[in-house]
Amino acid sequence: MDTLLNLQALPATAASIGGPAVAIGGITWFFIREYVKDQRKKSLSFPPPPEVPGLPVIGNLLQLKEKKPHKTFTKWAEKYGPIYSIRAGSNTMVVLNTNDVAKEAMVTKYSSISTRKLSNALKILTSDKSIVAMSDYNEFYKTAKRHLLTSTLGTNAQKRNRIHRDNMINNICDQFHAHATKYPSEAVNFRKIFQYELFGLSMRQSIGEDVESIYVEDLGITLSREEVFKILVLDPMEGAIEVDWRDFFPYMKWIPNQEFENKIQQMHFRRQAVMKALIEQQKKRIASGKEINCYLDHLLSEANTLSEQQILMLLWEAIIEASDTTLVSTEWAMYELSKDPNRQTYLLSEIQNACGFNKVREEKLCQLPYLAAVFHETLRKHSPVPIVPLRYMHEEAQLGGYNIPEGTEIAINIYGCNMDQNVWDSPEDWNPERFLTGKDDAMELHKTMAFGGGKRVCAGALQAMTISCMAIARLVQEFEWQLGIGEEENVDTLGLTTHRLHPLLTIIKPRVYKG
Numbered sequence: 001m002d003t004l005l006n007l008q009a010l011p012a013t014a015a016s017i018g019g020p021a022v023a024i025g026g027i028t029w030f031f032i033r034e035y036v037k038d039q040r041k042k043s044l045s046f047p048p049p050p051e052v053p054g055l056p057v058i059g060n061l062l063q064l065k066e067k068k069p070h071k072t073f074t075k076w077a078e079k080y081g082p083i084y085s086i087r088a089g090s091n092t093m094v095v096l097n098t099n100d101v102a103k104e105a106m107v108t109k110y111s112s113i114s115t116r117k118l119s120n121a122l123k124i125l126t127s128d129k130s131i132v133a134m135s136d137y138n139e140f141y142k143t144a145k146r147h148l149l150t151s152t153l154g155t156n157a158q159k160r161n162r163i164h165r166d167n168m169i170n171n172i173c174d175q176f177h178a179h180a181t182k183y184p185s186e187a188v189n190f191r192k193i194f195q196y197e198l199f200g201l202s203m204r205q206s207i208g209e210d211v212e213s214i215y216v217e218d219l220g221i222t223l224s225r226e227e228v229f230k231i232l233v234l235d236p237m238e239g240a241i242e243v244d245w246r247d248f249f250p251y252m253k254w255i256p257n258q259e260f261e262n263k264i265q266q267m268h269f270r271r272q273a274v275m276k277a278l279i280e281q282q283k284k285r286i287a288s289g290k291e292i293n294c295y296l297d298h299l300l301s302e303a304n305t306l307s308e309q310q311i312l313m314l315l316w317e318a319i320i321e322a323s324d325t326t327l328v329s330t331e332w333a334m335y336e337l338s339k340d341p342n343r344q345t346y347l348l349s350e351i352q353n354a355c356g357f358n359k360v361r362e363e364k365l366c367q368l369p370y371l372a373a374v375f376h377e378t379l380r381k382h383s384p385v386p387i388v389p390l391r392y393m394h395e396e397a398q399l400g401g402y403n404i405p406e407g408t409e410i411a412i413n414i415y416g417c418n419m420d421q422n423v424w425d426s427p428e429d430w431n432p433e434r435f436l437t438g439k440d441d442a443m444e445l446h447k448t449m450a451f452g453g454g455k456r457v458c459a460g461a462l463q464a465m466t467i468s469c470m471a472i473a474r475l476v477q478e479f480e481w482q483l484g485i486g487e488e489e490n491v492d493t494l495g496l497t498t499h500r501l502h503p504l505l506t507i508i509k510p511r512v513y514k515g
């Protein structure tokens with residue numbers, strides 16, 4: 001910047017001082033021009049990142065066959081360093097595995113990496129980037145994100161939505177009590193209860209009401225709530241990781257892949273049909289004069305620059321995002337606490353010291369640093385979003401001391417960052433005490449890379465932390481938790497987010513209070 005200013009100033013100065021000055025000015029101009037060229041050359045002469053060797057044509061695809069690339073990427077980082085490149089067919093991808101280089105990409109160099117290149121499945125399922133989390137950084141993104149924060153996920157909106165969270169946590173506890181009374185020695189399926197209630201909350205926040213069933217005109221049938229959940233949440237989560245080989249060989253995109261296309265188009269069609277039916281039902285509610293504080297009512301009254309399809313997609317986004325990752329983090333936290341009676345007791349005593357015999361309330365969360373540590377350590381070890389949805393270098397830039405050409409895809413391996421031995425002692429251990437250094441606030445949201453960073457940092461972090469911490473606190477306050485038989489080894493994961501492959505089964509015993 002300074003060099004540029006000097007260059008603009010030089011000719012005027014030379015003209016006013018006369019001939020000799022022109023000569024001196026000319027020489028200076030020459031040196032400065034050479035200096036700028038040299039700097040430019042130097043930046044271009046940054047080396048390319050190390051390459052993970054692969055096969056001709058297919059590159060590293062065969063090495064990524066098992067569907068947990070974050071683990072393979074982390075292993076490769078031990079050999080090739082924190083940043084390296086791989087080839088997925090004809091696409092080049094650079095993988096970032098440490099906090100420093102991930103932050104450089106997310107914050108400092110964001111302007112060069114602010115677009116996304118979506119797989120064929122994601123193009124269809126996101127209606128070509130019509131949701132906040134998958135859009136490029138553009139006017140649509142800014143408008144949609146503003147609406148999402150104002151109506152649903154920002155601090156004030158979260159205060160307005162408190163009632164939904166309180167009801168949800170009370171319902172969850174009631175259902176666990178009912179199970180413990182009816183089947184005292186039988187393991188309870190944690191996911192079944194939590195997932196049901198979380199979906200209910202996501203529906204109330206997004207469209208204003210939960211549904212027991214709905215008639216879907218475009219499908220000509222009435223669907224149960226369970227079927228609605230499958231079509232809106234489970235199927236698209238599965239579809240998002242569907243691989244179309246044409247993603248890796250775009251020059252062969254003219255060859256049809258009918259099986260893949262039918263599957264994803266079906267998912268898209270059914271999702272559209274259900275969302276349309278839900279929205280129509282709510283429009284009737286609004287027409288009858290009943291307004292509810294929710295995302296749908298907000299979008300219909302405020303978002304007049306968005307099309308109907310964009311509104312449909314944004315509502316669906318809020319439903320799917322609220323229904324998934326918070327379950328993942330809470331289920332893993334309850335697994336770790338059920339496995340570790342000492343830490344469970346420690347957490348219980350923290351809760352009892354802060355709340356006495358009263359049920360934990362959200363106001364008390366800031367007085368529960370060990371609970372926050374349990375939450376963050378769970379996010380670190382079981383990062384619910386192990387790899388940030390791929391970003392795309394729309395211009396050449398340098399990252400981690402390497403030159404990354406335009407057109408490269410960028411994979412930010414959050415799991416790798418959170419398991420980096422240079423940052424975390426014994427990263428394989430679940431050890432909440434590592435966050436109790438007293439250095440930062442208990443309510444700080446970003447103690448790990450789990451929520452991403454920079455402009456695209458998770459918009460739902462506050463909601464996720466509040467719900468997850470409240471659920472963990474109440475469940476530990478009201479029950480003693482123990483893993484079901486064989487559960488300790490059940491740590492395999494599945495899917496786009498790190499869902500436990502098998503739902504958590506635990507034995508729960510209601511705690512006896514002596515008030």
Ligand code: HEM
Nearest residue numbers: 133321322325326329384385450451452456458459460464
């Ligand atoms: C523990 C739970 C969660 C985790 C670990 C998580 C993780 C993430 C990550 C890593 C990103 C960044 C993606 C990127 O940089 O491209 C992200 C973005 C996002 N998340 Fe979350 N998330 C969680 C919960 C939620 C919830 C509950 C919601 C909404 C109800 C939500 C909504 C979003 C949205 C809208 C974005 C896009 C933000 C933007 O592009 O500006 N997330 N999340």
